[in-house]
Amino acid sequence: MKHFTTVHDLDNLDEAIKLALELKKDPYQFQDLGKNKTLLLVFFNSSLRTRLSTQKAGLNLGMNVIVFDINEGGWKLETELGVIMDSDKPEHIREAVPVIGKYCDIIGVRAFAKFENREDDYQEKIIQQFIDYAGVPVVSMEAATRHPLQSFADHLTIEEHKTKERPKVVMTWAPHPRALPQAVPNSFVEWMRETDYELVVTHPEGYELAPEFMGDLKPEYDQMKAFEGADFIYAKSWASYNDYGKVLSTDRSWTVSDKHMAVTNKAKFMHCLPVRRNMIVTDSVIDSANSIVVPEAENRLFSAQAVLKMMLDQLK
Ligand code: AN0
Ligand code: CP
Helix, strand or coil, rough: CCCCCCCHCCCCCHHHHHHHHHHHHCCCCCCCCCCCEEEEEEEECCCCCCHHHHHHHHHHHHHCEEEEEHHCCCCEEEEECCCCCCCCCCEHHHHHHHHHHHCCCCEEEECCCCCCCHHHHHHHHHHHHHHHHHCCCECCCCCCCCCCHHHHHHHHHHCCCCCCCCEEEEEECCCCCCCCCHHHHHHHHHHHCCCCCEEEEECCCCCCCHHHHCCCCEECCHHHHHHHHCCEEECCCCCCCCCCCCCCCHHHCCCCHHHHHHCCCCEHHHHHCCCCCCCCHHHHHHHHCEEEEHHHHHHHHHHHHHHHHHHHHHHH
């Protein structure tokens, strides 16, 4: 695995899950592996979990870790080639990325969809330039179309909490006042399709995800029907893909509530966080014993540590 931006970058998914579980049991077993290796985490956007868990993952492996909030301490970056740089952006990503690559052994990048242009976002213009020009392995910490460290932690969490071999996993759209990227839902669907879980995706019409992620999976537009017998409810808001970046609905009948959870098979409630209470999910559901959002976030540490461990093995 040279870079990690999707589930397809893993050589073997079962082995990766096994490694993450082993690391969870004994997080310091490879604490010499990262000696004199530097992990540099570049954030174009805010973060709590990704920032802290990925730093901690590097530290547990003995790495040196640098965190760079590029929009705060760095020069504003031009990302388009061929432009006359007479605007407010003093540095080009074409120089910035290879320079950053000289100061570290592995780079993590968070660069959300900008929602200016669907093509640019879906071509992954920012993270792709890191891959092309950094000269070191790149880990996605949520790019424009995927959030693979999140999906890895989600898979790990379902493995730990499932009570049957083939649980029914339902991903539901939920309302939110702002336009949110499709990265988390795209990535979750892509990842879940690599498992043998029963996967159901439910959302209002107009919120269809890109065909490259859904494949032959058809959405269920009736949310209550989708929830019937579910073992896991995975809630997430996203903006429209077809009407790119638009919020088409804030219908709070889609907010995950006790009424919804009542038709499930005592489903566990999941969300990647941060979550807006009483928009995405009611207080009663997220505060219930079936809510596993905190253990899910805890697993971000072990998914990141597994990915870094596999990368460090290849740097040896
Ligand atoms: C981001 C998103 O929806 O992609 C990050 C989630 C991990 N969420 C927000 O911006 C609220
Ligand atoms: N789930 C997640 O990626 O959280 P942060 O945006 O806080 O990193």
